[in-house]
Amino acid sequence: MISLNVNGKQHQIDADPNMPLLWAIRDILGLTGTKYGCGAAQCGACTVHMNGEAVRSCVTKLNRAAGQQIVTIEGLSANNNHPLQLAWNELNVPQCGYCQSGQLMSAAVLLRENLNPTDQDIDDAMSGNICRCGTYQRIRAAIHKAAHIQQEAAKI
Amino acid sequence: MEPKEISRRNFIRVSGLASAALCLGVYFPASAKEEVIVSKAAADARGIEMNAWLQIDTDGKVTITDHRAEMGQGSFQSVPQIVAEELEVDLKDVNVIFAQGNPKKYGSQITGGSSTIRGSYKQLLHLSATARTVLIMAAANKWAVPVSECYAESGNVIHKPSGKKFHYGELVVDASKLEAPKEIQLKKISEYKLIRKPLNRRDTPIKTNGEAIFGLDKRLPGMLYAVVERNPRMRGTLKSFDSTAALKVPGVKKVFKVQMKVYDTTRDGVVIVATSTWAAMQGRKALHVVWDDSGFEHVNTIDIVKRQEELLKTSEGISFKTQGDPDGVLKQSSNTIDVIYQTPYQAHSAMEPLNCIAHYQPDKIEVWGPIQAPDWIQGNLSDEFKIPKENVVVNMTFLGGGFGRKAFLDYPYEATLISKEIGAPVQVVWSREDDTTQGPFRPGIAYRCQGAIANGEISAIKFRVAGQNLDHWQGGKRDKPNSSTDEGFVKPYFNSIKNISFSDINFELPIPPMWWRSVYASTHGFGYESFMNEMAALAGKDQLDFRREYLKDERCQKLIDRMEEVSGWKSRKKNEGYGVAITECFNTTVGQIVKVSRHTDGKVKIDQVWAVMDCGWYVNPDIIRAQVEGSVLMALGAATIHEITFKDGLPEQRNFYNYLMPRMSDMPPVEVHIMENTADAGGVGEPGLPPFSPALTDAIYDLTGNRIRKLPFDMNKV
Numbered sequence: 001m002i003s004l005n006v007n008g009k010q011h012q013i014d015a016d017p018n019m020p021l022l023w024a025i026r027d028i029l030g031l032t033g034t035k036y037g038c039g040a041a042q043c044g045a046c047t048v049h050m051n052g053e054a055v056r057s058c059v060t061k062l063n064r065a066a067g068q069q070i071v072t073i074e075g076l077s078a079n080n081n082h083p084l085q086l087a088w089n090e091l092n093v094p095q096c097g098y099c100q101s102g103q104l105m106s107a108a109v110l111l112r113e114n115l116n117p118t119d120q121d122i123d124d125a126m127s128g129n130i131c132r133c134g135t136y137q138r139i140r141a142a143i144h145k146a147a148h149i150q151q152e153a154a155k156i
Numbered sequence: 157m158e159p160k161e162i163s164r165r166n167f168i169r170v171s172g173l174a175s176a177a178l179c180l181g182v183y184f185p186a187s188a189k190e191e192v193i194v195s196k197a198a199a200d201a202r203g204i205e206m207n208a209w210l211q212i213d214t215d216g217k218v219t220i221t222d223h224r225a226e227m228g229q230g231s232f233q234s235v236p237q238i239v240a241e242e243l244e245v246d247l248k249d250v251n252v253i254f255a256q257g258n259p260k261k262y263g264s265q266i267t268g269g270s271s272t273i274r275g276s277y278k279q280l281l282h283l284s285a286t287a288r289t290v291l292i293m294a295a296a297n298k299w300a301v302p303v304s305e306c307y308a309e310s311g312n313v314i315h316k317p318s319g320k321k322f323h324y325g326e327l328v329v330d331a332s333k334l335e336a337p338k339e340i341q342l343k344k345i346s347e348y349k350l351i352r353k354p355l356n357r358r359d360t361p362i363k364t365n366g367e368a369i370f371g372l373d374k375r376l377p378g379m380l381y382a383v384v385e386r387n388p389r390m391r392g393t394l395k396s397f398d399s400t401a402a403l404k405v406p407g408v409k410k411v412f413k414v415q416m417k418v419y420d421t422t423r424d425g426v427v428i429v430a431t432s433t434w435a436a437m438q439g440r441k442a443l444h445v446v447w448d449d450s451g452f453e454h455v456n457t458i459d460i461v462k463r464q465e466e467l468l469k470t471s472e473g474i475s476f477k478t479q480g481d482p483d484g485v486l487k488q489s490s491n492t493i494d495v496i497y498q499t500p501y502q503a504h505s506a507m508e509p510l511n512c513i514a515h516y517q518p519d520k521i522e523v524w525g526p527i528q529a530p531d532w533i534q535g536n537l538s539d540e541f542k543i544p545k546e547n548v549v550v551n552m553t554f555l556g557g558g559f560g561r562k563a564f565l566d567y568p569y570e571a572t573l574i575s576k577e578i579g580a581p582v583q584v585v586w587s588r589e590d591d592t593t594q595g596p597f598r599p600g601i602a603y604r605c606q607g608a609i610a611n612g613e614i615s616a617i618k619f620r621v622a623g624q625n626l627d628h629w630q631g632g633k634r635d636k637p638n639s640s641t642d643e644g645f646v647k648p649y650f651n652s653i654k655n656i657s658f659s660d661i662n663f664e665l666p667i668p669p670m671w672w673r674s675v676y677a678s679t680h681g682f683g684y685e686s687f688m689n690e691m692a693a694l695a696g697k698d699q700l701d702f703r704r705e706y707l708k709d710e711r712c713q714k715l716i717d718r719m720e721e722v723s724g725w726k727s728r729k730k731n732e733g734y735g736v737a738i739t740e741c742f743n744t745t746v747g748q749i750v751k752v753s754r755h756t757d758g759k760v761k762i763d764q765v766w767a768v769m770d771c772g773w774y775v776n777p778d779i780i781r782a783q784v785e786g787s788v789l790m791a792l793g794a795a796t797i798h799e800i801t802f803k804d805g806l807p808e809q810r811n812f813y814n815y816l817m818p819r820m821s822d823m824p825p826v827e828v829h830i831m832e833n834t835a836d837a838g839g840v841g842e843p844g845l846p847p848f849s850p851a852l853t854d855a856i857y858d859l860t861g862n863r864i865r866k867l868p869f870d871m872n873k874v
Contacts, residue, residue: 016406016434023434027381032373033366035556036433037507038588042812045507073366080365088364092356092778095786096228097363098370098507098556123821130812132507132557133228134789136823138782 002066006031007075017063021055022046024062025072033073033101037130044129047102048072054109056128073101076108083153084108087145095133103129107143116147178212178291178328180283209262210239210283212291216311216325218245223255223276225267225528226359227506227555227562228786229841230779233357237775238277241350242284242343244308245324252358257530257550265531268563268671270742270839273775277837285340293337294330295322345773345834354778359554371511371526371553376581379513382574383436383585384414385445386425386594389805391666392449394424401442402428407435410578411443416570417540418668419629423566423594427574433585452666452805457600460802461498464602464622464663468496473620473661476641480655482606485616489608493690497605497683498866500799502598502672503807503815508556509591514571515581520547521572526555528563536565537572559790560671564596592815593807597800598672599624603683609695614706616655617691619684624669625662634662644677644846645684646740648709667802673790674842677741681846682795682853682867685737689854690863699736699854700725703747707738715747715770715831722829723749723766732763733859737850744771744838746784748847750824750855760856760874762792762824767844769828772835780840781828787844788826793818795849796871 004011006029013028020039025031025048034057037045041056048057049071057065076082080089084107087093094100103126110117110125117125122143131139211219220239226232236250243250255262264275288308295313296303305316311324345352362368387394399411410429415422426445430436467473486492512525521537530550538545555562571584586594601623608616625638637660650656672678692702704716715738720726728734731753738747751764767784774780797816801808809815828844853864856874864874 016438019432019434023432026373027432027434030375031366032369032375035370035507036372036509036585038812039437040588040811040813043507043588043817076365080361085364089356089360092360092782094228094357094360094363095230095782096507096555096557097359097368100363101366104364123819126820130507130817130819132505132559132790132817133782134786134818134823135782136789136818136820137785137826140820140823 002062004062004066004070005068006070007072015062017061019062020058021048021060021062021065021070022057025057031072031074035098035101037099037102043099044102044106045099047105047129049105049109052109052112054106073105076104082108083146083149084111084142086149087142091138091142091145093135093138093142095135099129099131103131103139107139107146111143111146111150115151117143178287178332180210180287210287212287212324212328214325214328216249216323217251218243218249219251219253221255222252223262223265224272225552225555225558227267227526227528227558229272229783230357230776231267231272232359233355234273234775234779235280236358237350237355238280239284241348242281243288245311247350247355249311254552255530257527257534259531259535260545262531265529266563267528267558268560270744270841270843274743274837274839277773277775281342282340285342286336289340290331290334290336291324291327293334294327298322298330351775352777355776357779368554370508370556371513371524372508372585374513374524374553374583376513376515379581379583380409380429380431380578381433381436381585382427382429382582383433383440383587384425384427384570384590385440385443386423386590387447387449388593389447389449389452390423390595390668391421392424392447392452394426395446395448397426397446398444401444402439405435405439405442407431408439411439412577414570414573416566416573418566419631421629421668429574429578429582436585437587449805455666455802455805457801457803460600460665461602464498465496467622467661467663468602468604468620471661473659474635474637476637476658476660478657479650479653482616482618482655482657485655486606486608486618489610489615491610491694492606492608493694494604494606495687495690495865497603497686498600499679499682500600500867501667501801502794502798503592503595503800503809504559504561504672505592505815505817506555506557506559506561509588510561510567510586511584512568512571513581513583514568514575516541516572516575519543520549522549522551523568523572524551524553525568526558526562527552527568528555528558529565533565533568536569540569541572541576559673560675564670588812589810592810595807596668596670598678599667599669601679601683605683605687607687607691607694609691612695612697614653614691614695617653618656619658620661621658621680622661622663623679624665624667626669626671628664629668640676642680643675644680644739644741646707646712646738646745648707648712652706652708673787674741674845677739677842677846678791678794681737681739682849685739685847685850686853686865689736689850689857703736703738711770711831711833711835712738712745715745715768718768718829718831719747719749719766722768722827723751725749733855733857735851735854735856735858737847737854739843739846741843741846742839743836744769744840744843746770746843746847748851750848750851752852752855752859754859759872760859762852765824765826765848767826767828768831769840769844770831770833771838771840771843772833773837774830774840777830780830783840784828784844785826787842788848789818789823791845791848792822792824795852795867796869797822799868
């Protein structure tokens with residue numbers, strides 16, 4: 001039995017400790033917001049947070065994730081209201097939407113560490129996430145927007 | 157494609173729809189040239205089933221059954237936006253459900269050819285206005301007032317003089333008994349409140365919190381998972397396999413041969429069925445397979461390219477179109493160019509790899525997946541498994557990208573074979589490597605372009621094309637030229653270039669070829685429009701003025717004016733490179749101007765892309781802008797970053813570590829402008845792609861003096 005804490009909930013799962021976290025999240029816990037894109041940490045579609053850091057769940061083995069605090073897209077905010085989610089909705093970022101969970105999870109770490117990221121910061125932080133629909137221009141704008149939303153909220 | 161005749165009787169009397177009181181059906185012919193059918197009787201006469209495309213229930217709830225897929229292109233938003241406009245309801249009150257695949261009900265459902273809006277908007281406008289009209293009539297009858305005193309707004313009919321009001325739900329029962337008038341008044345563009353407005357997409361919220369269900373996310377009770385090891389040379393066969401070790405992997409249930417038919421070919425594979433995706437993948441690693449793929453080892457990119465070049469030099473090909481006497485003029489001309497352009501093979505690489513769930517039962521098949529062609533799949537499964545069409549249910553989920561690859565039959569067919577064998581629902585998951593290496597691929601094509609300039613004018617152009625024809629493995633005739641030989645070429649050129657010809661050189665290979673975003677235009681556009689830039693240079697003319705000279709129709713002239721204006725064409729500076737291209741496909745013309753410059757690190761970078769699209773009538777400008785931004789990025793990848801190459805019959809690229817994708821830092825700023833006119837709607841999902849690569853290479857020529865004639869090329873080395 002492996003003990004897994006996902007989005008604040010404790011789970012005991014019976015699985016191969018070598019199974020990547022991605023498949024445990026999707027096939028065993030039934031949280032399908034985290035996506036399979038490449039299985040090789042190349043595209044970022046599977047990005048989740050482990051103790052607050054962005055990790056590629058497709059190459060993160062269960063035994064490494066056991067006992068850690070895992071957050072998936074389903075746990076990013078209570079009501080789709082993280083500043084990034086608000087900005088994503090306002091600027092109509094997604095097209096097909098498949099990569100966007102991973103994009104948001106990567107961007108959330110950036111925005112927590114860097115309250116006002118520059119274009120270069122965004123390039124650096126987001127370069128591990130592929131979008132085949134070509135939403136990069138909007139992702140960039142939405143991260144700037146979210147930074148603004150976050151700053152405004154901090155003033156209140 | 158104006159609807160010729162609307163049958164007005166009985167159009168709402170559809171039985172078996174319990175709560176929906178007002179219910180209208182519509183049929184979308186593949187050609188989009190036939191009439192709208194909203195009547196049960198008319199549907200019966202044509203042997204099609206009445207569908208409940210638009211339903212309004214007694215609570216006033218509006219439900220539309222979207223017959224097309226949502227793969228990012230925005231049908232989930234633009235289709236209801238059309239309906240709500242003419243129906244006069246609030247957009248938020250329109251519910252959208254995906255139609256199941258059923259061409260007998262819906263007509264063509266293939267999401268391809270950028271056809272979702274252009275193939276159905278007139279029918280949708282008419283259908284929605286018809287519903288609004290009978291609802292107003294029903295209210296007028298109830299109040300015993302003239303119809304002219306009533307109007308519809310936000311799901312209500314209002315009697316203007318008295319201010320009395322009924323909501324649609326109160327009227328649907330009465331309205332369903334009425335006969336619609338012959339003439340239905342459609343709104344003018346100036347009256348639109350929703351159409352042509354950049355309204356937010358309704359699928360965005362569920363695509364930002366993980367809720368949207370894509371094919372891979374669908375789950376069924378008792379569902380098993382499967383992966384398939386397929387012949388890596390694509391057309392070889394299976395000799396033998398040893399499943400002993402695979403079957404020992406915990407969770408692996410069954411291992412067996414699966415053979416999927418694709419047109420006149422079969423694809424052999426060995427399937428591993430397991431209790432989870434991961435277990436199936438582990439089982440696959442333990443599998444030992446021996447293939448017989450002899451005869452396919454000779455497929456090498458280096459040879460393919462060489463053979464195309466040789467054929468272009470030695471063969472005239474089959475004439476597709478000849479206007480005037482280009483051969484004669486070329487022979488007598490002194491000021492000529494004769495060059496070859498080349499494009500590579502490409503994989504689709506949608507972010508969601510191929511997958512499909514199938515549940516085969518002796519008398520019924522049901523599939524779920526990221527599907528662009530539900531109607532086609534229904535027909536195929538019915539034929540192959542000898543089950544009547546009505547018992548073959550094809551469900552579309554959201555698609556994590558499609559780009560043409562998911563408008564195909566193979567993956568649902570294979571999943572159904574597997575479900576039949578194991579007697580349980582199964583989700584077949586393609587790995588990224590499967591998705592990249594198994595094809596079918598966008599073919600790489602070579603172009604020989606000859607031209608002559610006399611007195612600064614084009615005197616002749618001759619194009620010869622050598623590349624795989626997508627129709628051939630579907631049984632297409634070899635003695636005919638490719639019917640899309642001039643795809644991408646802007647049609648008004650033909651009015652002003654007197655001597656011009658296109659011919660197609662038959663080019664056969666065992667590689668499975670397939671449509672890829674904007675199909676042939678994705679590669680033809682590079683050859684033809686790059687060549688127009690070379691002709692402009694030979695004529696000593698500005699590339700934009702040169703287009704202006706040869707694209708004389710009013711829409712093109714306006715498009716060119718707009719390109720000039722938005723890009724600051726006339727004030728461009730010496731140390732900047734500007735490139736131009738204009739292409740046409742799916743009834744839409746797009747012009748792009750790319751600006752490049754050499755940065756302090758010595759590298760040439762794209763500073764700006766301006767795209768001007770003339771797609772005629774349109775729905776949502778923000779969705780269009782997004783489609784063009786995405787098209788530019790996809791074209792950038794195919795022009796400068798990735799290609800599929802073959803060595804000894806095997807694709808050499810397997811995953812994103814060697815089939816590289818453009819990243820955030822590669823995205824150039826893209827500014828999109830839409831021409832305003834009332835011409836028939838054209839496509840928007842694909843036409844933004846073809847002009848990019850010729851405009852980019854033209855900009856590089858403008859800056860460096862080097863003509864790039866072969867894709868992909870390395871931006872770091874120009």
